[in-house]
Amino acid sequence: MHDEELTNPKTMPRQVEGEGTNILDASKAQTWEDVERWLSNYQGHTLRAYKREIKGFVSWILNKSIPDLASVTRNDCREYFSTMSIKKANYAGFVLLSMYRWAIMTGRVKVNPVEGAIPSALGVQTASDIDDEEETSTKFLERKELKLIIQAVRQLESTADSHYALQRWIFWLFLLTGVTRTEISGSRVTGLTGLTCGMMKEEIFQDPNSDLSIKGWCLSVPGINRKLRLVPLPGMLLDELRRYHRYSAELLPDTELNANTSLVIGKGKQPMSDQALYRNVKALGEKVACRLNMLGHESEAAIASQLSPRLLRNTHTYNLIALGVDLHTAAEIAGRSWREVCEIAENVASPRNMFDAFQRCDRSFG
Missing domain, CATH: 1.10.443.10 (Intergrase catalytic core)
Incomplete structure (x- = not known):
């Protein structure tokens, strides 16, 4: 996908839209327009980093022939996280957790497929584990x-x-x-x-x-x-x-x-x-x-x-x-x-x- 596909909903492939197995109401299916609304809560570096993570996730589900974001299952998420390093999965998991939690709060989906999908060894369960900066450096002051x-x-x-x-x-x-x-x-x-x-x-x-x-x-x-x-x-x-x-x-x-x-x-x-x-x-x-x-x-x-x-x-x-x-x-x-x-x-x-x-x-x- 090109960058413009992440800024203009009209250029988003139709395969990620439509009805999914996780939706509460067909009229509230989680579409790219919904993701854009979620991303509007952020700006600057955080927005660019989150948009990059979503771009990678959407590319992956399209490659797996998953029809839309609402059709993603917990096993799909586990498979997705297994394709990346621990640090990458750590950050990606936090971003996707936030997106699906927003989708639940707004009635787009019923359950969060990311919860329980991140390997327990990562310990990613709270926002405290991830700083808003896209760095996972553990450097400290001597x-x-x-x-x-x-x-x-x-x-x-x-x-x-x-x-x-x-x-x-x-x-x-x-x-x-x-x-x-x-x-x-x-x-x-x-x-x-x-x-x-x-x-x-x-x-x-x-x-x-x-x-x-x-x-x-x-x-x-x-x-x-x-x-x-x-x-x-x-x-x-x-x-x-x-x-x-x-x-x-x-x-x-x-x-x-x-x-x-x-x-x-x-x-x-x-x-x-x-x-x-x-x-x-x-x-x-x-x-x-x-x-x-x-x-x-x-x-x-x-x-x-x-x-x-x-x-x-x-x-x-x-x-x-x-x-x-x-x-x-x-x-x-x-x-x-x-x-x-x-x-x-x-x-x-x-x-x-x-x-x-x-x-x-x-x-x-x-």
Whole structure:
């Protein structure tokens, strides 16, 4: 197929349209026009990446003589994923899961043929396993690099303004929680509402090996399957949130702060978009790089200029493991697949638990 076939429904081969075995109503068969409506929820790099994945999928079902998107079965999906590498299947599975979930929500199909079709070894069940960027790199900041970057972020305080305060808050939010851009901004497609201040709450963790317990703040992050995961919040992050709220009055006057207030406020007092989150991290990275260059740290400056939400998320996972949190608990806190965590970890840490994980996280940057 040519690219124009993915932008003009009239040029889409008729074989992918029509009635399928999975449709609720013949008048609501999942056609290419429906896929175009789903794709309209995205823009920029995400739109191009998703469109490329759908193009590959449609080409494959046409080659298999499957009459339309609604006729795809779970066995068809299993066969499709078996034709690609693990990383490719990981990303393609997430995209197709989202598309068919949208089709169910809008009454186009009855069941999602992708669910249960992705090999369990991939661990692809939540949006947390896939960042919105089409990269699956597990690169993270080494301790020396991270220390110098953090020092530079703090030294920029003398030139602080409301925009810097926003960028600094986004930096710490990604670094100290490991959340994804989609989790912060929300998604109309998956139904995620975005992170709010009300999702921060105090929890008590009990040490299973003693009578000791610890109380502290956690961020309750909803996943695409509505399953919540608890992310320990260092006291430093709460201080940064208060700081951001003080400066946000300059950027967003008349904004009422309550439990429904987004953790990162964007245009129209709505959650900041994933593209805007990415741009703000990159902007801060450039400022940090300039500062490090002035101090003679050229190699670290080059790394700082490449800062991204993905890099900070990977560093959060690395820090969990470096602090001695076991891999299973690190995967649970970070909302990541076992494969991703193992790629970041150099070796398996001693078995621990949420009590110990919270205690260690709270001490790491406090």
